[in-house]
Amino acid sequence: xxxxxxxxARVVTAHPERRVTFAxxxxxxxxxxxxxxxxxxxxxxxxxxxxxxxxxWLRSYxxxxxxxGVLNALVFTTYLNAAILLYFPAREMKVPLNLPFVWATxxxxxxxxxxxxxxxxxxxxxxxxxxxxxxSGHWGFYLGLALVVVASLMVAFETFRLRVVWRRExxxxxxxxxxxxxxxxxxxxxxxxxGIVVEVVVFLLPWSLGWIPGVDPTLAxxxxxxxxxxxxxxxxxxxxxxxxxxxxxxxxGELVSDSLTRLAFLMFLMFSTPVGFHHQFSDPGxxxxxxxxxxxxTMFVGIPSLITxxxxxxxxxxxxxxxxxxxxxxxxxxxxxxxASFAAQVLAMIAFIFGGAGGIVNASFNLDAxxxxxxxxxxxxxxxxxxAVTLTFMGMSFWWVPHLVGRRLFSPGMAxxxxxxxxxxxxxxxxxxxxxxxxxxxxxxxxxxxxxGTYADAWLPQAFTxxxxxxxxxxxxxxxxxxxxxxxxGTRLSDAERPEIPFGKAIELRSEGVLKVLDNVWGxxxxxxxxxxxxxxxxxxxxxxNQVGIPPYRLW
Amino acid sequence: xxxRQHEQIAKWERRWLALSxxxxxxxxxxxxxxxxxxxxxIAQRTAKATPEQILAQDVFLEPGVRQxxxxxxxxxxxxxxxxxxxxxxxxxAGAEIExxxxxxxxIHGYQIEKTNINVELIPGEISxxxxxxxxxxxxxxxxxxxxxxxxxxxxxxxxxxxxxxxxAEQAGEPVVAMADDGTVDGAAVYAANCQSCHQAxxxxxTGAFPPVAGHSAELVASQGRDYLVNLLLYGLQGQIxxxxxxxxxxxxxxxxxxxxxxxxxxxxxxxxxxxxxxxSDFMPYEAAEFTAARGQDLTAADVYEAxxx
Numbered sequence: 001x002x003x004x005x006x007x008x009a010r011v012v013t014a015h016p017e018r019r020v021t022f023a024x025x026x027x028x029x030x031x032x033x034x035x036x037x038x039x040x041x042x043x044x045x046x047x048x049x050x051x052x053x054x055x056x057w058l059r060s061y062x063x064x065x066x067x068x069g070v071l072n073a074l075v076f077t078t079y080l081n082a083a084i085l086l087y088f089p090a091r092e093m094k095v096p097l098n099l100p101f102v103w104a105t106x107x108x109x110x111x112x113x114x115x116x117x118x119x120x121x122x123x124x125x126x127x128x129x130x131x132x133x134x135x136s137g138h139w140g141f142y143l144g145l146a147l148v149v150v151a152s153l154m155v156a157f158e159t160f161r162l163r164v165v166w167r168r169e170x171x172x173x174x175x176x177x178x179x180x181x182x183x184x185x186x187x188x189x190x191x192x193x194x195g196i197v198v199e200v201v202v203f204l205l206p207w208s209l210g211w212i213p214g215v216d217p218t219l220a221x222x223x224x225x226x227x228x229x230x231x232x233x234x235x236x237x238x239x240x241x242x243x244x245x246x247x248x249x250x251x252x253g254e255l256v257s258d259s260l261t262r263l264a265f266l267m268f269l270m271f272s273t274p275v276g277f278h279h280q281f282s283d284p285g286x287x288x289x290x291x292x293x294x295x296x297x298t299m300f301v302g303i304p305s306l307i308t309x310x311x312x313x314x315x316x317x318x319x320x321x322x323x324x325x326x327x328x329x330x331x332x333x334x335x336x337x338x339x340a341s342f343a344a345q346v347l348a349m350i351a352f353i354f355g356g357a358g359g360i361v362n363a364s365f366n367l368d369a370x371x372x373x374x375x376x377x378x379x380x381x382x383x384x385x386x387x388a389v390t391l392t393f394m395g396m397s398f399w400w401v402p403h404l405v406g407r408r409l410f411s412p413g414m415a416x417x418x419x420x421x422x423x424x425x426x427x428x429x430x431x432x433x434x435x436x437x438x439x440x441x442x443x444x445x446x447x448x449x450x451x452x453g454t455y456a457d458a459w460l461p462q463a464f465t466x467x468x469x470x471x472x473x474x475x476x477x478x479x480x481x482x483x484x485x486x487x488x489x490g491t492r493l494s495d496a497e498r499p500e501i502p503f504g505k506a507i508e509l510r511s512e513g514v515l516k517v518l519d520n521v522w523g524x525x526x527x528x529x530x531x532x533x534x535x536x537x538x539x540x541x542x543x544x545x546n547q548v549g550i551p552p553y554r555l556w
Numbered sequence: 557x558x559x560r561q562h563e564q565i566a567k568w569e570r571r572w573l574a575l576s577x578x579x580x581x582x583x584x585x586x587x588x589x590x591x592x593x594x595x596x597x598i599a600q601r602t603a604k605a606t607p608e609q610i611l612a613q614d615v616f617l618e619p620g621v622r623q624x625x626x627x628x629x630x631x632x633x634x635x636x637x638x639x640x641x642x643x644x645x646x647x648x649a650g651a652e653i654e655x656x657x658x659x660x661x662x663i664h665g666y667q668i669e670k671t672n673i674n675v676e677l678i679p680g681e682i683s684x685x686x687x688x689x690x691x692x693x694x695x696x697x698x699x700x701x702x703x704x705x706x707x708x709x710x711x712x713x714x715x716x717x718x719x720x721x722x723x724a725e726q727a728g729e730p731v732v733a734m735a736d737d738g739t740v741d742g743a744a745v746y747a748a749n750c751q752s753c754h755q756a757x758x759x760x761x762t763g764a765f766p767p768v769a770g771h772s773a774e775l776v777a778s779q780g781r782d783y784l785v786n787l788l789l790y791g792l793q794g795q796i797x798x799x800x801x802x803x804x805x806x807x808x809x810x811x812x813x814x815x816x817x818x819x820x821x822x823x824x825x826x827x828x829x830x831x832x833x834x835x836s837d838f839m840p841y842e843a844a845e846f847t848a849a850r851g852q853d854l855t856a857a858d859v860y861e862a863x864x865x
Contacts, residue, residue: 059762060705123763128702134662134679135704217663217678256565282665282676284601284683288591295587299580306576314565364583366590369597369672373665373700440669442700445708454696454711507562548606548680551793553662553806555637555704555753556764 047466112147195226214549376437
């Protein structure tokens, strides 16, 4: 981490929280760099070519895949969320962060990352990022991940504290919009994280240490998915904060509905968590009735994303029309497409349309049988978390990193090119993987080493996948050249030249009274917790009472 | 922004919300209707017990295909690292097939291409589902749940043949891996069951699975003849040292293989790579030795304990 401190020493004067924010951001992107560089190897595998055998420092495809999933999906997102959910509320409300506490949070998170990273690199924990028992990793893997989760909850605590301070100084006022979105995201995460905390602390950690002999696989999976589905909203909602909070201003428009924005986040708090069984439609140990309930609730959680599509598109339309765009579609051409930050995030939104449509298929109890655990699933989540979220964070970094480090964006043209190549690469990947899934090609399998001809019928989609890996490798090189170029070689900016946070203006369509009702965060949290209890407890209590412990297996 | 534009957005906003809600409800109703009318492929649990108890049940003693009545077939299969037991089965077209599926060690997947069959095989649980194949053909079965280093080799097949042909086949002898001289082919048993961990050249995988080549004859000499029998029937769990390297993978129990298969594969290991290290009076293993060793109260951990370092 010497590079971080060396750079950040030059960083800031007026806003000391910039330094810790930058530490979270750059560590997250460093994790993304390592994880993403393994991606093209995975794409080659799904094109029928095993490149892993040429990598001396990785023992197997499955070790590389564990690293890829953990770094990209769990580590990168958690670090970026910490940066977003602390920095923007603090700046919006003008409440200072508790810096010693936030640095301690950074230390805990990074300690966990190092511990889990060592466990994976030592080939002890090739359990993938879902780590289903009875496959058992090293205890350091579980402890490391637990520390990352603990740190994320420390971040949540700090976001809540900021609002408490603000309310003391602003009694009776409605929470500002960015902070409201951040608070709802954190409240959702607190409720969502209970599952994985119980799974790891009560079961997997003692089991990997040999303190308890067995773990019930279905119970562990159920606790995992209690967290495992809402965690995708924990990844997504910080991107939504940029879409709702910053993109209207970047497009020259305004957020068209403050209240609908709040309603969308409220719905995510309510419906993100009681939906986990839709990952377990193929599990025999959960009754079909409860699976149907979760399928229904999953359909509801699609609604706030549909609201988002409306509100964000309308907000951008306001900007395009102000710039002189005419007609139903004419405004689109008037949007600032040459702005890499803007273009990246609009492309992220477009990818999310396809990701969301595929998600409706996954959420459908009956259709899931066709695509469950096939390559369709990684095809889906590379459009959602891999593009909608990641490309949004990349797009944000194009103004945010210059803002934090006081240096001009290195090569805006290359930044724009990196966004487009990422988008195109992921769309091609999405086509290849969704399509292979329809041929029942299994996800996360070294199919390039499977018996010859096993998946010969899927050769055409496989060609899409391998091509996408090459495009994405180019995108990675372009993006990280821009990122590190900005940090280390960007022209210094004076304080007046630094990009400002694009806080927008919101249009009120509803009365103050409606906003007050929406603002009752802990009331809504209680209701959400009740809904989770109803959706989960009947099944979970039965599972707790009828456990069959299975010993740990290491099969690699 | 002017008031009129404002109102227009609010109007479209209400329409969009109504459309979103209506769309979600329509999807839910279609899903419920579809499952209620043709949802028998959805797996339901019929038992929860330890894997040992489940595998001792009648239905899993000899996993495979059984005819319960004309047009009614029972198919049982056990997933284990990294094979389905049995890997390849034949069923008649048009018959209702009742599947009973479970796993011996870790979680496996069971997906049959071109069908709606897609089930998790979970140790300690039996999944039951019903399905009828209308079209004859060979259907690939894939393990689609990551289960370890040989996951991608865990592939099976269901061959669907016309009912008349199937009935004719049943009248004859079941087909197993027979060599030309009528004995079981140990090389075929090895390729189907052992190779994904111990590799085609018998050299194993660093850190996880020890070599069998150059090590099997040594084991017979140092651990005694019964050791290999118990190792295959009951598995082995615990860290071992071979030629100065440590290995920490798990050897599953292979008691679902027939005694003839087990004897054949053991002899294959010993003669394929270690023939020169065998004592001159070595007698090949016989199926009867495996038959006699079954039914002991042994676990994979016991086999490890009994192993002298």
